[in-house]
Amino acid sequence: MTEHDTQHHxxxxxxxxxxxxxxxxxxTGASFFTYSDYWPFHDTPAxxxxxxxxxxxxxxxxxxLFFMHLKYEANWKYVLTIPASVMAVFLIVALVPDVMWRYxxxxxxxxxxxxxxxxxxxxxxxxxxxxxxxxxxxxxxx
Amino acid sequence: xxxxxxxxxxxxLQYQPALPLPNGKLFLWLFLSTEIMFFAALIGVYVVLRFGxxxxxxxxxxxxxxxxxxxxxxxxxxxxxxxxxxxxxxxxDNPAAAKFWLLLTFALGAVFLGVKAYEYQAKFSHGIYxxxxxxxxxxxxxxxxxxxxxKRMVEITTPLVQRRGQIEEQLKKLEPGSAQRTQLEAELQQxxxxxxxxxxxxxxxxxxxxxxxEQLAQLSYRIMHPWTDQQGKQHPxxxxxxxxxxxxxxxxxxxxxxxxxxxxxxGFHAAHVLVGLIAFAFFLPKRLGLDRxxxxxxxxxxxxxxxIVWIFLFPLLYLF
Numbered sequence: 001m002t003e004h005d006t007q008h009h010x011x012x013x014x015x016x017x018x019x020x021x022x023x024x025x026x027x028t029g030a031s032f033f034t035y036s037d038y039w040p041f042h043d044t045p046a047x048x049x050x051x052x053x054x055x056x057x058x059x060x061x062x063x064x065l066f067f068m069h070l071k072y073e074a075n076w077k078y079v080l081t082i083p084a085s086v087m088a089v090f091l092i093v094a095l096v097p098d099v100m101w102r103y104x105x106x107x108x109x110x111x112x113x114x115x116x117x118x119x120x121x122x123x124x125x126x127x128x129x130x131x132x133x134x135x136x137x138x139x140x141x142x
Numbered sequence: 143x144x145x146x147x148x149x150x151x152x153x154x155l156q157y158q159p160a161l162p163l164p165n166g167k168l169f170l171w172l173f174l175s176t177e178i179m180f181f182a183a184l185i186g187v188y189v190v191l192r193f194g195x196x197x198x199x200x201x202x203x204x205x206x207x208x209x210x211x212x213x214x215x216x217x218x219x220x221x222x223x224x225x226x227x228x229x230x231x232x233x234x235d236n237p238a239a240a241k242f243w244l245l246l247t248f249a250l251g252a253v254f255l256g257v258k259a260y261e262y263q264a265k266f267s268h269g270i271y272x273x274x275x276x277x278x279x280x281x282x283x284x285x286x287x288x289x290x291x292x293k294r295m296v297e298i299t300t301p302l303v304q305r306r307g308q309i310e311e312q313l314k315k316l317e318p319g320s321a322q323r324t325q326l327e328a329e330l331q332q333x334x335x336x337x338x339x340x341x342x343x344x345x346x347x348x349x350x351x352x353x354x355x356e357q358l359a360q361l362s363y364r365i366m367h368p369w370t371d372q373q374g375k376q377h378p379x380x381x382x383x384x385x386x387x388x389x390x391x392x393x394x395x396x397x398x399x400x401x402x403x404x405x406x407x408x409g410f411h412a413a414h415v416l417v418g419l420i421a422f423a424f425f426l427p428k429r430l431g432l433d434r435x436x437x438x439x440x441x442x443x444x445x446x447x448x449x450i451v452w453i454f455l456f457p458l459l460y461l462f
Contacts, residue, residue, distance in 0.1 A: 012230060012233075014227060014230050017223060017226050017227065017230075018223070020223075021219065021220075021222075021223040024219045025216065025219065028212065028215050028216060028219065031212075031456070031457050031461065032208070032209075032212040032461070034457075034461055035208045035460075035461055045462075048461070048462075049462060052457035052461055052462070053457070055457070056453050056454050056456075056457055059450075059453045060450045060453055060454065063222060063446050063449060063450050063453070064446070064450070067222050067223075067226050067442070067446045067449075068442070068443055068446045068447075069439075073163075074162050074163075076161045076162070076163060076168075079161075080171050080172070080175060083175075084175050084178055084179075087179065087182075088178075088182055091182055091183070091186050092186070095186050095189070095190050098190045098194065119281055119282065119286075120196065120281065120282075121195075121196060121197040121281040121282055121395030121396050122196065122197070122282065122395070123196055123197050123395075125282055125283055125355060125359060125393075125395060126197045126395040126396075128283070128355070128356050128359035128360075129203075129283070129359050129362060129363055129393060129394075129395070130200070
């Protein structure tokens with residue numbers, strides 16, 4: 001166990017962890033706020049998705065920098081994090097064409113098999129299953 | 143070198159590690175990179191499937207509770223803080239503090255798993271499973287759904303019809319006015335009432351050869367949600383109001399895909415939480431002094447990774 005002498009094991013002031021915890025708590029609340037009635041962008045869900053992803057990335061960065069101690073580590077952290085980030089970007093880029101592939105047996109969609117055409121759910125039928133607004137406690141979001 | 147030996151000095155070779163961190167920590171970071179790839183693949187697939195389908199179920203229909211998800215997120219964030227404070231306690235050579243915070247981390251992790259189990263139970267009890275044949279989810283209110291409902295109604299009504307036949311047989315042999323006869327007649331009335339409920343609410347819809355999809359959709363709505371009849375009277379869901387009508391198939395468009403992705407993502411995450419808890423249980427009995435900082439750091443890194451995965455899973459599964 002001589003290796004750990006080269007590591008920096010001096011204790012930190014723990015206050016920074018409490019500040020990060022409070023920030024994470026506030027960010028979780030912000031993310032959950034998109035669910036509440038006071039969120040102003042219910043009609044454009046893409047705004048909510050972008051906001052939630054930005055909040056999640058911020059939270060993950062805070063956990064990685066402070067709780068996982070990466071802010072204070074030596075340059076080896078770049079050897080691990082940079083290739084992982086590059087691969088994550090590759091994964092997103094590689095999957096983008098598939099996201100556009102709607103399995104919707106209608107104009108603009110792909111040509112799926114007969115079995116899928118027969119059994120795939122239809123948005124119009126989903127409408128029948130949702131009653132008009134007076135029966136519901138809160139307005140339908142999507 | 144020969145000169146040094148001639149002078150009687152030993153050559154002191156100094157160990158220079160390739161990276162200035164212990165092997166265990168390096169290994170754990172490399173392991174975390176593989177786990178990141180594992181979850182990135184699952185999350186990527188979820189995103190593709192969710193945004194590629196024409197219809198996705200509403201959270202209410204699949205008994206998904208966003209506040210419970212937010213609570214679970216908060217629990218994991220607290221547990222991440224606790225394990226970091228445990229590591230700080232060990233660095234200060236304070237084993238009591240380290241053990242206290244580690245115990246709190248373990249307890250919060252157990253709370254997370256308990257809440258997850260409660261959520262899973264809420265779905266299973268409503269017939270939402272990620273696999274056939276237990277799953278009662280159908281995608282469209284079509285002839286296949288009607289046929290599945292008819293099949294379930296046969297299972298429900300067959301014992302009732304048999305019992306009715308038995309009672310009628312027995313009643314033929316008994317004299318009028320006997321106590322046994324009145325008892326059997328009361329039971330017969332109950333059985334007939336149950337059959338009438340089946341006929342009125344379900345069989346009248348699904349046995350109609352010209353039934354329209356809107357009517358099947360209405361039946362499915364009544365099975366799943368509280369509903370109001372034409373007279374304006376409020377009813378609870380059919381399975382609650384009439385216990386005989388439990389286990390009826392439902393139409394949840396996109397529900398099967400939702401169940402597969404939800405249970406896969408949260409199931410693998412819960413398995414990782416469980417592995418973390420087992421690791422904590424292994425270290426809790428030990429003395430968590432300065433010599434254990436490396437182990438606590440490793441535990442912390444794994445636990446923070448589990449927290450980060452949940453930080454991404456929560457909005458993707460609950461709020462999107």
